[in-house]
Amino acid sequence: MTTASPTPVTAGGAVYTAVGHDRRRARINPWVVGGLAVYAIAGLIGIIALIVPSLSHLMTDQDLSATFKPPLTPGHPLGTDSLGRDLMWRILGGLGVSICVGLGVAVISIVLGLVLGVFGGFFGRAAAVGTALVVDVTWAFPAILLAIVFAGWLGPGLPAVILALALTGWASFAVIVRGEMLSLRERDFVSAARVLGVSRIRISLTHLLISLFPVTVVMSVFFVSTSIVAESGLSFLGLGAQPPMPSLGVILAEGRDYLSRSWWPVVFAGGALTVLVLLMNALADNLRDRFDPRNRSSR
Amino acid sequence: MSAIVEVRDLTKEFKSRAGSGVHVAVDKVSFTVDDGESFGIVGESGSGKTTVSRMLLGLVAPTSGNASVCGIDVWNSSRAERKQLPGLVQVVFQDPYSSMNPRMTIERILLEGVRAKVDRGDRLSEAERLLELVGLPGRYASLHPYQLSGGQRQRVAIARALAMDPRVLIADEPVSALDVSMRGQVLNLLADLRVRLGLTVVLISHDLGVVRQFCDRVVVMSQGQIVERGDPTQILTSPEHEYTQKLVASIPRLPIQDGP
Amino acid sequence: MTEFSTAHALLAGAESRALEIAGLEISIVNGGTYRPLVTDVTMTVGDGEIVGLVGESGSGKSLTALACMGLLPDGVRVTNGEISLDGSSVVSATESDLRSMRGPRIGMIFQDPMTSLDPCFRIGRQMVEAITEHENVSKQAARKRAVDFLGHVGVPDPAHRFDAFPHELSGGLRQRVMIATALLLEPKVLIADEPTTALDVTTQASILRLVHRLREELDMSVLWISHDLAVVAQLADRVAVMYAGEIVETGDTGQIFARPRHHYTRGLLDCASHGERGVPFGYIDGVVPEPAEWLHGCRFANRCARADSVCAEHPDVVGSEHRGVRCHHPLGEGRSA
Numbered sequence: 001m002t003t004a005s006p007t008p009v010t011a012g013g014a015v016y017t018a019v020g021h022d023r024r025r026a027r028i029n030p031w032v033v034g035g036l037a038v039y040a041i042a043g044l045i046g047i048i049a050l051i052v053p054s055l056s057h058l059m060t061d062q063d064l065s066a067t068f069k070p071p072l073t074p075g076h077p078l079g080t081d082s083l084g085r086d087l088m089w090r091i092l093g094g095l096g097v098s099i100c101v102g103l104g105v106a107v108i109s110i111v112l113g114l115v116l117g118v119f120g121g122f123f124g125r126a127a128a129v130g131t132a133l134v135v136d137v138t139w140a141f142p143a144i145l146l147a148i149v150f151a152g153w154l155g156p157g158l159p160a161v162i163l164a165l166a167l168t169g170w171a172s173f174a175v176i177v178r179g180e181m182l183s184l185r186e187r188d189f190v191s192a193a194r195v196l197g198v199s200r201i202r203i204s205l206t207h208l209l210i211s212l213f214p215v216t217v218v219m220s221v222f223f224v225s226t227s228i229v230a231e232s233g234l235s236f237l238g239l240g241a242q243p244p245m246p247s248l249g250v251i252l253a254e255g256r257d258y259l260s261r262s263w264w265p266v267v268f269a270g271g272a273l274t275v276l277v278l279l280m281n282a283l284a285d286n287l288r289d290r291f292d293p294r295n296r297s298s299r
Numbered sequence: 300m301s302a303i304v305e306v307r308d309l310t311k312e313f314k315s316r317a318g319s320g321v322h323v324a325v326d327k328v329s330f331t332v333d334d335g336e337s338f339g340i341v342g343e344s345g346s347g348k349t350t351v352s353r354m355l356l357g358l359v360a361p362t363s364g365n366a367s368v369c370g371i372d373v374w375n376s377s378r379a380e381r382k383q384l385p386g387l388v389q390v391v392f393q394d395p396y397s398s399m400n401p402r403m404t405i406e407r408i409l410l411e412g413v414r415a416k417v418d419r420g421d422r423l424s425e426a427e428r429l430l431e432l433v434g435l436p437g438r439y440a441s442l443h444p445y446q447l448s449g450g451q452r453q454r455v456a457i458a459r460a461l462a463m464d465p466r467v468l469i470a471d472e473p474v475s476a477l478d479v480s481m482r483g484q485v486l487n488l489l490a491d492l493r494v495r496l497g498l499t500v501v502l503i504s505h506d507l508g509v510v511r512q513f514c515d516r517v518v519v520m521s522q523g524q525i526v527e528r529g530d531p532t533q534i535l536t537s538p539e540h541e542y543t544q545k546l547v548a549s550i551p552r553l554p555i556q557d558g559p
Numbered sequence: 560m561t562e563f564s565t566a567h568a569l570l571a572g573a574e575s576r577a578l579e580i581a582g583l584e585i586s587i588v589n590g591g592t593y594r595p596l597v598t599d600v601t602m603t604v605g606d607g608e609i610v611g612l613v614g615e616s617g618s619g620k621s622l623t624a625l626a627c628m629g630l631l632p633d634g635v636r637v638t639n640g641e642i643s644l645d646g647s648s649v650v651s652a653t654e655s656d657l658r659s660m661r662g663p664r665i666g667m668i669f670q671d672p673m674t675s676l677d678p679c680f681r682i683g684r685q686m687v688e689a690i691t692e693h694e695n696v697s698k699q700a701a702r703k704r705a706v707d708f709l710g711h712v713g714v715p716d717p718a719h720r721f722d723a724f725p726h727e728l729s730g731g732l733r734q735r736v737m738i739a740t741a742l743l744l745e746p747k748v749l750i751a752d753e754p755t756t757a758l759d760v761t762t763q764a765s766i767l768r769l770v771h772r773l774r775e776e777l778d779m780s781v782l783w784i785s786h787d788l789a790v791v792a793q794l795a796d797r798v799a800v801m802y803a804g805e806i807v808e809t810g811d812t813g814q815i816f817a818r819p820r821h822h823y824t825r826g827l828l829d830c831a832s833h834g835e836r837g838v839p840f841g842y843i844d845g846v847v848p849e850p851a852e853w854l855h856g857c858r859f860a861n862r863c864a865r866a867d868s869v870c871a872e873h874p875d876v877v878g879s880e881h882r883g884v885r886c887h888h889p890l891g892e893g894r895s896a
Contacts, residue, residue: 193411343761448846479615480827482842483841509840551787551789551790553792
């Protein structure tokens with residue numbers, strides 16, 4: 001017997017099997033990865049600085065004799081704000097906050113979305129109806145309103161923001177997961193597993209989650225970027241990071257008041273935020289391309 | 300001969316897509332399969348033959364009627380009784396490409412149903428035993444499905460079903476997706492296993508010629524109903540029902556005589 | 560190129576041949592390197608003739624058909640040989656030449672009618688479009704002709720169905736619509752790639768009868784590609800059997816099935832014929848090879864019971880196109896050794 005080889009099923013199958021190996025897979029753009037790495041390092045520095053007292057003062061020290069210093073002032077590479085606080089350290093801190101919020105919201109939303117999406121899509125009619133109800137109510141709920149409620153309950157600050165964003169954000173992902181489930185659950189290997197007596201929970205963990213991996217990764221990146229923007233918006237409104245903790249939104253809010261005297265807080269904070277979101281969306285795009293055609297040609 | 304599979308007035312209705320009315324996919328189907336028998340269900344697409352098998356396997360709930368395997372009603376028994384079903388009836392699906400998770404190894408695929416019963420240390424040897432049972436080399440256990448041909452995958456699917464040591468094996472168009480030159484091996488394997496292991500095999504197919512060679516008894520389905528039943532050779536040579544006559548007349552024939 | 564295919568190339572145009580393929584080689588081209596997928600295919604379809612092209616997956620039969628239409632996918636090209644349609648070359652034709660050939664001179668029907676029927680438009684409109692694209696007729700005249708053809712191919716209530724969308728029709732009807740669309744322009748050659756494989760056997764039987772009838776009425780030539788030997792036996796005048804990218808046997812239908820000369824053909828016949836209860840099913844040991852795995856000698860040698868050291872040399876086709884076999888030890892008249 002010759003060595004095992006996949007037999008192409010369709011007419012042009014031989015073509016695709018051979019060509020598929022040669023086709024260049026969508027590579028992740030190294031510039032995107034590089035840019036995000038820079039952000040990750042900056043954010044990490046920011047987080048450390050926020051936590052370690054001997055460093056956090058760099059973000060909060062006011063120096064009323066050195067207010068509105070422009071960029072490239074000695075000692076203040078990005079300038080100072082209206083209270084003489086160093087802008088560079090505040091932006092680093094703000095990035096640290098953004099990353100914490102982004103990751104926090106993403107993790108909670110993804111987990112909730114997966115659990116409820118799989119449950120609603122695979123565990124029978126009652127489960128489907130129940131989750132549909134919860135999803136519809138959640139989706140209709142505005143995050144800002146919830147943030148205000150949580151701010152009232154927990155006090156304004158990051159936990160309130162993270163909870164509010166996560167508890168409203170998971171719904172869109174759950175719907176996507178449920179959509180995937182509709183086709184996945186009809187796949188023969190799922191039916192075979194059910195006939196073999198494998199429990200639905202086991203099937204979800206071994207078969208379904210793995211098949212959901214590509215869409216999960218792409219959505220995670222999407223969640224991180226949207227929640228960073230949302231947090232900035234909420235902080236802008238005063239609901240997020242509370243002074244003296246910096247946040248990109250806080251810096252933008254304060255900078256807006258003094259825009260005529262100092263453009264640098266708004267430009268640097270806004271620019272940092274914009275570039276971060278663009279890089280994240282580019283990454284999500286790249287990942288989606290990487291997963292998509294590969295799945296098709298590997299058959 | 301005792302009946303090992305009993306289907307009585309089994310019916311399945313689907314709500315029509317347009318919203319109005321119902322589509323009756325399976326209409327009061329009744330038949331029995333005897334222990335150790337080779338039984339065929341013949342029909343074209345839309346005949347309901349696959350839906351019948353899915354109801355027997357516990358995948359699709361019937362609208363009315365009963366289906367039971369080894370005396371256990373598939374849909375109306377206690378949970379404890381229904382838990383026995385995977386050890387009694389198993390399935391081989393038509394498509395060898397989608398019936399296995401491409402990311403799992405053959406070993407994992409084979410043992411999926413018996414994970415709890417096999418110790419870690421014995422897993423590999425059990426997988427190899429199953430592979431040998433279907434005529435594949437033991438070393439295939441560490442491969443992935445994409446490395447095997449369609450016919451080899453189907454044999455793995457059979458081995459996976461046999462891992463549960465069932466009494467009944469339902470084969471739903473097991474060779475339709477395979478190249479013609481590779482179908483015989485899988486069919487011969489099924490016939491051989493039936494004799495060797497005392498299995499009852501239910502073969503679902505659109506091909507009367509294959510069914511005649513493989514099955515002792517057959518039912519012919521059309522539009523959800525059984526229109527004819529009996530000995531396959533007799534049905535081929537003198538079909539009684541109008542549909543069966545049309546079916547038999549439409550089969551393209553090879554202009555040679557069978558034989559060596 | 561074999562000697563007789565060279566002769567054919569020289570004689571091109573000397574006789575009336577609707578479709579002529581000579582020494583065809585199709586390869587995947589990747590930069591500087593290329594790997595052949597189809598080699599040395601030589602066959603013709605005469606006027607009003609139905610030729611069946613039989614093979615399993617990987618045999619190259621579908622690629623051959625696509626090459627005849629100039630529809631090879633990206634990266635796949637004809638790297639040797641010639642295809643001529645009614646005297647004009649397909650291989651050296653430009654895209655606009657091909658566009659004018661497709662439809663009026665060569666029609667094609669596929670396994671899945673949805674690949675050639677746009678689901679967004681009514682079928683009638685698509686058919687009329689096909690006519691007006693190639694001919695200078697009024698929309699009314701085109702519509703009338705389309706409705707006529709729909710009736711011709713057995714679509715019930717054709718004037719009404721004319722306005723249907725593809726998804727509103729059953730598989731069998733869609734296939735008939737596709738056949739009607741292909742025939743609307745009365746092509747010289749119809750190439751059919753597994754058109755009935757996905758259909759019920761009863762529907763298939765009526766489509767086969769239809770093709771026979773149309774051949775009689777329109778004197779149309781047909782190249783019918785299938786893996787189903789029995790279907791080809793019903794339909795074709797002559798048969799070519801392909802394996803691993805090359806033709807291994809050709810001949811009149813009756814001869815091929817009664818006295819196959821190639822061991823693969825013999826094996827396929829064993830597989831396709833079904834016997835009585837209890838008779839073991841025929842099969843061919845081994846697996847159909849991928850192009851990367853093709854043997855340098857006879858490509859069937861590793862699955863052939865008769866193979867010996869001579870088979871390490873690649874066999875050429877022996878005989879004429881009307882009865883040829885590519886084998887060092889062809890089966891003789893009567894029973895094989």
